[in-house]
Amino acid sequence: MRVKQKQEISLAGLKVEIPTAAALIKPLAEAGFIKVIQRRVFRDPLGDPVEPDRPPELTAEQTAVVKQVQDRHGQGFAAFLLTGVTGSGKTEVYMRLVSDVIENGKKAIVLVPEIALISQTERRFRARFGERVAVIHSALSRGELLDQWRKISLDKTDIVIGARSSVFAPFDHIGIIVVDEEHDTSYKQETGLRYNARDLALVRGKLSGCPVLLGSATPSLQSYQNVVLKRFEELKLESRINRNPLPEITLVDLKKYKDGRPDQRIITPELSKAVRQCLDKGDQALIFLNRRGFSTFPVCRECGKALTCRFCDITLTLHKGCNEYRCHLCGCGVPVDTACPECKSKKIRPLGFGTEKVESMLKERFPDARIARMDQDSTSRKGDVVRILKSIRNRTVDIVVGTQMLAKGHDFPSITLVGVICADLSLSLPDFRAGERTFQLLAQVAGRAGRGDTPGRVIMQTYNPDHFIIEASRKQDFHEFFHNEAPFRKALMYPPFSRMTQLKISGPDSGKVKAYAGVLEAILKNLLDNEAPFKGRVQVLGPVEAPIQKISSRFRWQILIKSPSSALVNRLVRSVLDHPRAKPKPGFILSVDVDPYFLM
Numbered sequence: 122m123r124v125k126q127k128q129e130i131s132l133a134g135l136k137v138e139i140p141t142a143a144a145l146i147k148p149l150a151e152a153g154f155i156k157v158i159q160r161r162v163f164r165d166p167l168g169d170p171v172e173p174d175r176p177p178e179l180t181a182e183q184t185a186v187v188k189q190v191q192d193r194h195g196q197g198f199a200a201f202l203l204t205g206v207t208g209s210g211k212t213e214v215y216m217r218l219v220s221d222v223i224e225n226g227k228k229a230i231v232l233v234p235e236i237a238l239i240s241q242t243e244r245r246f247r248a249r250f251g252e253r254v255a256v257i258h259s260a261l262s263r264g265e266l267l268d269q270w271r272k273i274s275l276d277k278t279d280i281v282i283g284a285r286s287s288v289f290a291p292f293d294h295i296g297i298i299v300v301d302e303e304h305d306t307s308y309k310q311e312t313g314l315r316y317n318a319r320d321l322a323l324v325r326g327k328l329s330g331c332p333v334l335l336g337s338a339t340p341s342l343q344s345y346q347n348v349v350l351k352r353f354e355e356l357k358l359e360s361r362i363n364r365n366p367l368p369e370i371t372l373v374d375l376k377k378y379k380d381g382r383p384d385q386r387i388i389t390p391e392l393s394k395a396v397r398q399c400l401d402k403g404d405q406a407l408i409f410l411n412r413r414g415f416s417t418f419p420v421c422r423e424c425g426k427a428l429t430c431r432f433c434d435i436t437l438t439l440h441k442g443c444n445e446y447r448c449h450l451c452g453c454g455v456p457v458d459t460a461c462p463e464c465k466s467k468k469i470r471p472l473g474f475g476t477e478k479v480e481s482m483l484k485e486r487f488p489d490a491r492i493a494r495m496d497q498d499s500t501s502r503k504g505d506v507v508r509i510l511k512s513i514r515n516r517t518v519d520i521v522v523g524t525q526m527l528a529k530g531h532d533f534p535s536i537t538l539v540g541v542i543c544a545d546l547s548l549s550l551p552d553f554r555a556g557e558r559t560f561q562l563l564a565q566v567a568g569r570a571g572r573g574d575t576p577g578r579v580i581m582q583t584y585n586p587d588h589f590i591i592e593a594s595r596k597q598d599f600h601e602f603f604h605n606e607a608p609f610r611k612a613l614m615y616p617p618f619s620r621m622t623q624l625k626i627s628g629p630d631s632g633k634v635k636a637y638a639g640v641l642e643a644i645l646k647n648l649l650d651n652e653a654p655f656k657g658r659v660q661v662l663g664p665v666e667a668p669i670q671k672i673s674s675r676f677r678w679q680i681l682i683k684s685p686s687s688a689l690v691n692r693l694v695r696s697v698l699d700h701p702r703a704k705p706k707p708g709f710i711l712s713v714d715v716d717p718y719f720l721m
């Protein structure tokens with residue numbers, strides 16, 4: 122009956138209605154009542170139906186940018202850096218160029234940071250290009266991923282949009298490669314085959330002889346230096362698409378609450394007042410803190426020792442949601458009623474705070490508001506991210522608290538207030554990119570405010586209101602940031618003014634790892650002293666113990682190699698690896714990270 126009504130139905134669909142369907146099919150087919158056919162179906166990674174859209178009219182700025190790229194069509198490889206303020210309509214520029222390429226019978230690859238992809242880019246591309254889009258990201262099940270790759274290899278698609286691995290899409294005639302939010306660190310694969318998808322996109326563009334368009338409101342120093350060197354052409358979008366001004370950013374100096382009540386240092390009276398006003402208007406607020414958990418520094422009241430992970434060299438974080446102290450490096454957990462390993466006292470003081478604590482404080486202060494939290498802990502199951510993003514879009518939450526997952530690329534028109542709990546968190550990390558990342562994160566999160574019709578407001582709490590990075594973020598001025606930061610890097614010979622490779626050494630025994638690092642040091646020294654091309658042109662820093670000395674019971678050392686010439690760095694590293702004494706003993710690992718991002 123059901124089959125007759127539907128004409129055609131999948132076995133899975135039929136089983137939902139008639140559980141015994143599988144057993145009935147064979148006799149029915151043999152009797153000629155039904156026909157069994159096999160067909161490959163593509164699962165749709167989207168939950169919601171997507172309404173087709175029509176391309177809007179471009180602004181004058183967008184048109185000019187599109188034309189600059191189009192003018193270079195057919196002339197082989199060219200690299201562009203599109204610097205547009207947040208909300209300036211970069212995606213529309215990408216879509217116009219992609220559509221142009223497809224009309225000419227070629228293919229397009231569009232790389233997007235995963236989280237932005239899930240929230241909206243996928244939807245926008247599907248609305249515009251329909252079934253000819255394949256989408257690749259890690260929220261897909263293995264089966265869904267296989268379907269997407271198969272769709273690409275069977276030539277059933279013209280466009281791949283996806284996270285970093287999409288750069289390998291098996292296309293033959295590529296017409297354009299786009300890398301959105303090119304500064305995003307998620308393009309760097311940190312395990313197994315280490316690569317940076319942004320850099321590979323440029324390589325692939327050269328091989329395919331097509332333009333590569335990198336885009337960002339907060340470009341990486343690396344890419345902007347390529348503009349300075351005239352390797353990339355800069356394209357600019359200087360105004361927001363709806364002509365809204367950029368949000369007004371107010372700095373709140375946390376030093377003035379230094380001696381006040383502790384909760385005032387987390388949510389200052391200024392921020393509290395702004396949230397109240399925002400709620401009273403019926404708008405939404407986004408509260409940003411790039412640190413998760415409830416207490417990030419649990420300390421024993423008796424002996425004063427901080428609780429640390431048994432396997433790693435870091436403090437545990439209290440997660441009230443799961444009643445555990447957790448290690449953010451190896452993931453191991455300790456029950457919340459654990460006694461101090463030092464003095465066996467059970468009195469542990471929860472110092473330090475993360476998103477979970479901020480969420481609970483907001484609940485106390487604004488009992489009438491609906492509050493959601495978005496961080497790695499609240500999104501551990503498949504579908505969690507989509508659910509939270511949907512609740513923001515559908516306005517079933519009033520305040521959303523979150524980490525950098527919330528800062529990236531989302532477009533929520535009803536968010537008119539962004540509160541940054543502590544702008545300085547990542548400033549002092551022992552990493553030469555700490556300033557760059559802080560600027561990118563702050564400028565990006567501020568850009569989430571006021572994307573609809575109402576102008577936005579940002580309250581940025583900081584201990585360093587005079588720091589040039591905080592100031593550049595306040596103005597959302599990338600060029601100011603660049604002109605202040607670049608001289609530091611140049612003076613210290615850090616990328617983009619040099620090429621850098623890191624040798625990461627780890628092993629189960631502290632003393633032996635150190636000894637092994639010493640062996641590598643001797644090999645390096647010998648090469649530097651005796652081989653002419655390296656002399657004075659390659660610098661070796663270390664070996665030193667890594668800032669995080671131990672992860673998952675493995676002790677870690679590192680050596681940094683830098684030089685203005687990447688060929689020399691590569692040659693030196695190769696010579697070390699080929700040296701018979703450099704081979705790691707069983708249980709020890711020597712890995713090579715070219716252009717490292719994780720220096721801790």
Ligand SMILES: [Zn+2]
Nearest residue numbers: 421424461464
């Ligand atoms: Zn103790």
Ligand SMILES: [Zn+2]
Nearest residue numbers: 430433448451
């Ligand atoms: Zn650990």
